[in-house]
Amino acid sequence: MRVAADARRPRASGLAAGKEVAVIEYPARSGGYTTRERLVLRESGKDYIRILYENDVRIVETTYGLVMKDLSSSIVAENLAVRLLTPFDALMGEDEVGSLRSAYLRRVVRRVVDDIIGTYELAATNLRIPPRYFLVKWIKSKLAILPHLSRLFWWLTPTDHVGESYLSRVSEGTKGVLEEACRDGLLMKDGDFYRICPLKSLKRVSLYKGLKSKGLVRPALTDLTRDPRLALDVLKLVLSDVQRIEADGLADLNPEDLLYIPTVRGLQPVSQDEPLIEALKSSLSLGDAEFRIERKGSLLNSTFLLKIYVDGQPRETLFVKKYLSWSDIKWIATKLWAMPLRNFYLMPGTRMGNEVFFLNYLRDRGFKVPEIIYISWKEKALVENAIDAITLTEAWTKMRRGLADEVLEKVTMDVGMLLAEIHSAGVVLGDCKPDNFLTRPETGEFWVVDLEQASLRGGQSWDLSELILYMGHYLSGEDAARYAALITQGYLEAGRREVVEKVLNSAFHIVMLPWSPIWTQVSMFRAVSNKLKQAG
Numbered sequence: 001m002r003v004a005a006d007a008r009r010p011r012a013s014g015l016a017a018g019k020e021v022a023v024i025e026y027p028a029r030s031g032g033y034t035t036r037e038r039l040v041l042r043e044s045g046k047d048y049i050r051i052l053y054e055n056d057v058r059i060v061e062t063t064y065g066l067v068m069k070d071l072s073s074s075i076v077a078e079n080l081a082v083r084l085l086t087p088f089d090a091l092m093g094e095d096e097v098g099s100l101r102s103a104y105l106r107r108v109v110r111r112v113v114d115d116i117i118g119t120y121e122l123a124a125t126n127l128r129i130p131p132r133y134f135l136v137k138w139i140k141s142k143l144a145i146l147p148h149l150s151r152l153f154w155w156l157t158p159t160d161h162v163g164e165s166y167l168s169r170v171s172e173g174t175k176g177v178l179e180e181a182c183r184d185g186l187l188m189k190d191g192d193f194y195r196i197c198p199l200k201s202l203k204r205v206s207l208y209k210g211l212k213s214k215g216l217v218r219p220a221l222t223d224l225t226r227d228p229r230l231a232l233d234v235l236k237l238v239l240s241d242v243q244r245i246e247a248d249g250l251a252d253l254n255p256e257d258l259l260y261i262p263t264v265r266g267l268q269p270v271s272q273d274e275p276l277i278e279a280l281k282s283s284l285s286l287g288d289a290e291f292r293i294e295r296k297g298s299l300l301n302s303t304f305l306l307k308i309y310v311d312g313q314p315r316e317t318l319f320v321k322k323y324l325s326w327s328d329i330k331w332i333a334t335k336l337w338a339m340p341l342r343n344f345y346l347m348p349g350t351r352m353g354n355e356v357f358f359l360n361y362l363r364d365r366g367f368k369v370p371e372i373i374y375i376s377w378k379e380k381a382l383v384e385n386a387i388d389a390i391t392l393t394e395a396w397t398k399m400r401r402g403l404a405d406e407v408l409e410k411v412t413m414d415v416g417m418l419l420a421e422i423h424s425a426g427v428v429l430g431d432c433k434p435d436n437f438l439t440r441p442e443t444g445e446f447w448v449v450d451l452e453q454a455s456l457r458g459g460q461s462w463d464l465s466e467l468i469l470y471m472g473h474y475l476s477g478e479d480a481a482r483y484a485a486l487i488t489q490g491y492l493e494a495g496r497r498e499v500v501e502k503v504l505n506s507a508f509h510i511v512m513l514p515w516s517p518i519w520t521q522v523s524m525f526r527a528v529s530n531k532l533k534q535a536g
Helices: 064-073 081-085 094-126 131-145 147-152 161-173 175-183 198-214 222-226 228-242 276-283 329-338 348-364 392-396 405-424 460-473 477-494 497-503 506-512 518-535
Strands: 020-030 033-042 049-054 057-063 089-092 187-190 193-196 260-263 266-269 290-296 303-310 313-322 372-376 381-385 437-440 445-448
Touching: 020 081, 020 094, 020 147, 033 064, 049 228, 057 064, 064 081, 064 094, 081 094, 081 131, 081 147, 089 094, 094 131, 094 175, 094 193, 094 260, 094 348, 131 147, 131 161, 131 175, 147 228, 161 175, 175 187, 175 193, 260 372, 276 372, 276 381, 348 372, 348 381, 392 405, 392 437, 392 460, 405 437, 405 445, 405 460, 405 477, 460 477, 460 497, 460 506, 460 518, 477 497, 477 518, 497 518, 506 518
Parallel strands: 033 057
Antiparallel strands: 020 033, 020 089, 049 057, 187 193, 260 266, 290 303, 303 313, 313 381, 372 381, 437 445
């Protein structure tokens, strides 16, 4: 390739040009036409940026070292590095350019993964991510602060086969780095999609929260204050790009249209955030269906049944859960009272992310849980299939007369055993009321629901204690002791003895005092102790 002599020499005095290391040429938009532009990288002991021209070709000349700094630490706000994401041709230094591009893409992938985890928390591990998403997400975020670079990325919303070929070409170029991320355990392949590795996701959730709380955000261009001459070069580069800016058609580009969450009806874009009823009509192809809402629980609850009628006939019943804000009185009171034993999650996004994660986590391990029908991240709402079953609380209260004693005993023991099996799978439910275990006694089926407080660590004895003592609010005397004995017996058949022993800790008595009377608790714990003695 020939570059004009003018393009080979920096014009500022005192700067040694150095030899060319690499040259790339890429398409750009100017005045409604596609033009070619070059990035020339040179060896030099002093960083600089120059804008030159040759035969109507615009040339951005800089140093190899400055591009390295820009792609690793955004020293010039990635005004240079982002050009490595264009559909370029390497006219010189193909290996050097390939190395730079791979290093930049590795950073892009890591940062996009962090962004997904920061937004969706534990639910991030359930998302399906196409290769194109990493590219579109990163470039869109850059254009939000560097809109003048839209002239380099007009092909992100292709209107012809040329733009589509550019997008496919750049997306294809990311696959090598994505496969490397799979080998490193950050991602894993899932058909045509990628998923965030669960173990990495859990670690990064904690890291993200730590960084977020400390506010460790480094503004772009920070280091340029130390080099006024280079700062002036960057300003000239930006101004020269701005002079060519035009309507880019990228304003409505939403990367989340490319990010999917699995539901029982198929993959749903997480961007599908219409008002809930309208979204369900569209997602489930229900047209003019009639929706009737039936609230579940008390006024403090945020759950309801959505009954769907088509032509006046019942079609389907869905269970809808809306996650209230941290100011929800129910959770504030619970956290303050139970804080010594259990740290409850309060933020709506965290709780919804938890629920989505653990619904999938437990289902994958053979447990029955509700199926996800639709998710609205904007409204913090989760729609599941409604399960026609009764809770363990209902089995012992309003449905008790319809159940034979032997059936009630088996159901109760089976719930105790089910909790032990969940613990063996490494899950602590956190909010482990008998309300959260559904059963069909006639078939022996069980479901566990309400997983927003679940975690992969924590006190298993808290779960068992809450499951036992919660019923002390509804039962008394002999019935309460019988219930506690059956739960304990079932748990001991599949769980660890030390978990049951810790339930006898007086701390659990104190926490549950506002709910279950002390005299009822005493009889229940006596029944637990007797079962431990019988088990030897």
